[in-house]
Amino acid sequence: MASAFRPLLLFLLLIPLSVTANLHKSKTLLKSSLFSSTTTSHLNDTPPTTYFEVTKPIRLPKTQPCVYPILHHDFGYTYGKPPVLAKYIPPSHCPSHDFSKIVLEWSATCKGRQFDRIFGIWLDGVELLRSCTAEPRATGIVWSVKKDITRYYSLLVKNQTQSLAVYLGNLVDRTYTGVYHVDITLYYYPAEKKFNDFEGSSENLASGYGSRADLILPISRNFPLNDGLWFEIENSTDTEGKEIKIPQNVFRAVLEVYVSFHESDEFWYGNPPNDYLLANNLTDKPGNGPFREVVVTLDGNVIGAIWPFTVVYTGGINPLLWRPISGIGSFDLPSYDIEITPFLGNMLDGKTHTLQFRVTNALNVWYIDANLHLWLDGKNTYTEGKLLQHQVMPLGISYSSDFKGLNGTFLTKANRSISSTGWLESNRRLLKSSEHAERELHLSPSKSLHKMSLSSPTSFLRLKSRSLNLHLYSNNGSFNGAFVLFPKRASFNCKKFSVSCSSSSSPDPLLVKAARGEPIIQPPAWMMHQAGRYMAVYRKLAEKYPSFGERSETTDLIVKISLQPWEAFSPDGVIIFLDILTPLPAFGVPFDIEQVRGPVIQKPIISEECLKALHPIDLENFISLGSP
Ligand SMILES: *[C@@H]1O[C@H](CO)[C@@H](O)[C@H](O)[C@H]1NC(C)=O
Ligand SMILES: *[C@@H]1O[C@H](CO)[C@@H](O)[C@H](O)[C@H]1NC(C)=O
Ligand SMILES: *[C@@H]1O[C@H](CO)[C@@H](O)[C@H](O)[C@H]1NC(C)=O
Numbered sequence: 296m297a298s299a300f301r302p303l304l305l306f307l308l309l310i311p312l313s314v315t316a317n318l319h320k321s322k323t324l325l326k327s328s329l330f331s332s333t334t335t336s337h338l339n340d341t342p343p344t345t346y347f348e349v350t351k352p353i354r355l356p357k358t359q360p361c362v363y364p365i366l367h368h369d370f371g372y373t374y375g376k377p378p379v380l381a382k383y384i385p386p387s388h389c390p391s392h393d394f395s396k397i398v399l400e401w402s403a404t405c406k407g408r409q410f411d412r413i414f415g416i417w418l419d420g421v422e423l424l425r426s427c428t429a430e431p432r433a434t435g436i437v438w439s440v441k442k443d444i445t446r447y448y449s450l451l452v453k454n455q456t457q458s459l460a461v462y463l464g465n466l467v468d469r470t471y472t473g474v475y476h477v478d479i480t481l482y483y484y485p486a487e488k489k490f491n492d493f494e495g496s497s498e499n500l501a502s503g504y505g506s507r508a509d510l511i512l513p514i515s516r517n518f519p520l521n522d523g524l525w526f527e528i529e530n531s532t533d534t535e536g537k538e539i540k541i542p543q544n545v546f547r548a549v550l551e552v553y554v555s556f557h558e559s560d561e562f563w564y565g566n567p568p569n570d571y572l573l574a575n576n577l578t579d580k581p582g583n584g585p586f587r588e589v590v591v592t593l594d595g596n597v598i599g600a601i602w603p604f605t606v607v608y609t610g611g612i613n614p615l616l617w618r619p620i621s622g623i624g625s626f627d628l629p630s631y632d633i634e635i636t637p638f639l640g641n642m643l644d645g646k647t648h649t650l651q652f653r654v655t656n657a658l659n660v661w662y663i664d665a666n667l668h669l670w671l672d673g674k675n676t677y678t679e680g681k682l683l684q685h686q687v688m689p690l691g692i693s694y695s696s697d698f699k700g701l702n703g704t705f706l707t708k709a710n711r712s713i714s715s716t717g718w719l720e721s722n723r724r725l726l727k728s729s730e731h732a733e734r735e736l737h738l739s740p741s742k743s744l745h746k747m748s749l750s751s752p753t754s755f756l757r758l759k760s761r762s763l764n765l766h767l768y769s770n771n772g773s774f775n776g777a778f779v780l781f782p783k784r785a786s787f788n789c790k791k792f793s794v795s796c797s798s799s800s801s802p803d804p805l806l807v808k809a810a811r812g813e814p815i816i817q818p819p820a821w822m823m824h825q826a827g828r829y830m831a832v833y834r835k836l837a838e839k840y841p842s843f844g845e846r847s848e849t850t851d852l853i854v855k856i857s858l859q860p861w862e863a864f865s866p867d868g869v870i871i872f873l874d875i876l877t878p879l880p881a882f883g884v885p886f887d888i889e890q891v892r893g894p895v896i897q898k899p900i901i902s903e904e905c906l907k908a909l910h911p912i913d914l915e916n917f918i919s920l921g922s923p
């Protein structure tokens with residue numbers, strides 16, 4: 296068995312450089328880069344710094360992967376030029392052709408001074424990764440990004456030559472000297488018999504977006520082109536998209552949308568309203584308020600809306616914040632899934648349909664494209680469906696400003712609800728448990744309906760998209776905040792902002808879903824925000840109940856104190872306020888907490904006798920959390 300991988304012939308194609316400079320993007324150069332340089336003396340022996348993003352590790356099978364180094368390239372002056380291309384053929388020299396995981400690795404080094412540059416990787420127009428480079432230092436940096444791309448399985452194992460495209464718009468001159476030296480490698484992990492990963496299982500309908508599609512169509516720009524394959528959205532009326540035709544035997548469709556925001560909208564969530572900018576003669580500053588929504592339309596009708604995650608790129612706000620730990624999502628920007636199965640009834644006619652994107656309140660510039668994941672009925676040439684109901688409530692948005700000079704308070708509220716219901720009929724057998732059923736319906740990622748689909752030959756698909764509520768406040772003209780905002784997630788904020796959003800479609804908290812191993816739209820955000828003396832509300836309460844023992848052993852107080860950080864920051868999780876020593880008396884070790892000395896154990900365990908005096912935990916003697 297040849298386990299050694301024989302590298303496939305690499306074909307590096309560099310399309311002749313074009314000189315068309317894209318003016319609007321050159322503005323990026325003006326962005327201040329206070330921290331991008333370090334003094335160069337005595338630094339020659341310093342090893343490069345390794346940068347990283349904190350992420351959930353990829354669950355890998357125990358098999359040896361086949362390694363496919365597909366591209367090496369030095370990204371010097373690549374800005375406004377065509378993407379770098381490499382020929383892709385699935386590895387034919389792996390001992391197995393059944394893979395349970397495929398992982399893409401981007402690894403790069405850079406030295407000198409450079410901005411954080413956005414980049415994308417596409418395979419035959421389908422975007423695999425949207426990311427941002429780390430800002431280098433004079434002594435050099437290295438970093439790598441690993442992404443589970445098993446979701447694109449059907450594309451990755453397609454037995455034909457495809458084209459891998461990488462666009463990283465870098466500018467090099469005397470000041471900005473950093474060239475990015477990049478290696479892209481693919482790892483194919485052969486399936487392991489017992490490897491049971493729900494993400495890869497097409498049988499688990501409840502896992503919804505996790506199962507692999509049979510066909511993935513790119514909704515991105517066609518070659519030949521300069522820049523990335525993404526569409527550029529420059530303002531709130533700009534609409535970009537593509538005409539597509541889908542096979543007539545699709546039984547499920549999910550649109551995966553990639554989004555990144557730059558220049559005037561890099562920090563859109565901190566943009567003040569226009570009346571404030573106007574009144575203060577600040578019209579050169581980006582405005583339009585702090586609300587943005589990516590709207591997706593099919594043949595002109597709104598089918599989905601995305602409230603994007605506020606990724607802070609590695610040069611964002613203050614570059615020193617991201618050395619060496621980069622912001623959440625910066626090395627692997629989230630993509631957003633919109634289930635569009637209910638609309639298949641309108642798309643299965645074999646005709647061309649138009650998918651388009653726009654961004655509410657957009658300022659220059661948003662990079663958006665999408666992958667259309669399609670599941671095909673292998674047994675039928677045709678599936679049939681009908682859209683039964685489609686209700687789009689107009690975006691509800693209200694702004695209020697109250698300011699005097701540069702000081703003020705702004706409140707933006709927004710809500711949105713899109714719901715659709717449809718039915719779809721197909722013959723494909725997807726669920727083992729119903730192998731004997733003649734006809735099946737398998738549509739909805741929602742559990743209740745998934746049950747229905749097992750027995751009945753026709754069934755209804757109901758999908759309620761998000762109905763969100765966002766409250767956003769900012770104070771005193773300072774918009775220096777980083778916070779997380781996501782559809783379906785609770786909320787998160789920082790000193791100057793408070794954001795909350797709720798979704799009627801997903802009542803369970805993100806952390807609970809993650810703990811249950813259910814698919815989640817992103818990892819829960821949970822900073823170590825425990826109640827404590829840093830909080831004024833806590834200090835006030837401590838004045839009223841000066842005994843620490845009382846505070847940490849009285850149920851009502853525990854609940855109240857535990858919820859203080861949640862009320863202030865709304866993280867996805869809460870740390871219960873409890874002293875680590877609280878259980879001791881329950882098994883025979885009484886103690887006191889003295890104001891200055893802290894905990895005092897009267898009878899420490901210093902002999903075997905003491906040990907014998909201990910008894911099994913007496914729950915009666917233990918504080919009862921949660922009881923009234
Ligand atoms: C891929 O296609 C080639 C020729 O088209 C064929 O010889 C080869 O066996 C195919 N490989 C697989 C794994 O199907
Ligand atoms: C918005 O952007 C598009 C595309 O660049 C442009 O054609 C249009 O004039 C712009 N509209 C406004 C109001 O600036
Ligand atoms: C803004 O500019 C106008 C005209 O230049 C001037 O009259 C006004 O006082 C300025 N306002 C502020 C707040 O600077």
Ligand SMILES: *[C@@H]1O[C@H](CO)[C@@H](O)[C@H](O)[C@H]1NC(C)=O
Nearest residue numbers: 690691692693708709710764
């Ligand atoms: C949505 O927002 C609009 C405008 O602010 C408001 O009138 C409406 O009551 C809101 N609807 C909900 C359900 O919150």
Ligand SMILES: *[C@@H]1O[C@H](CO)[C@@H](O)[C@H](O)[C@H]1NC(C)=O
Nearest residue numbers: 698699700701702703771772
């Ligand atoms: C705005 O706030 C600053 C300090 O926070 C204060 O010095 C200034 O007087 C305030 N301006 C107005 C117009 O209230």
Ligand SMILES: *[C@@H]1O[C@H](CO)[C@@H](O)[C@H](O)[C@H]1NC(C)=O
Nearest residue numbers: 701702703769770771772791
């Ligand atoms: C905003 O600025 C005003 C004026 O300086 C100050 O009185 C107020 O406390 C500030 N508010 C907040 C929330 O910082």
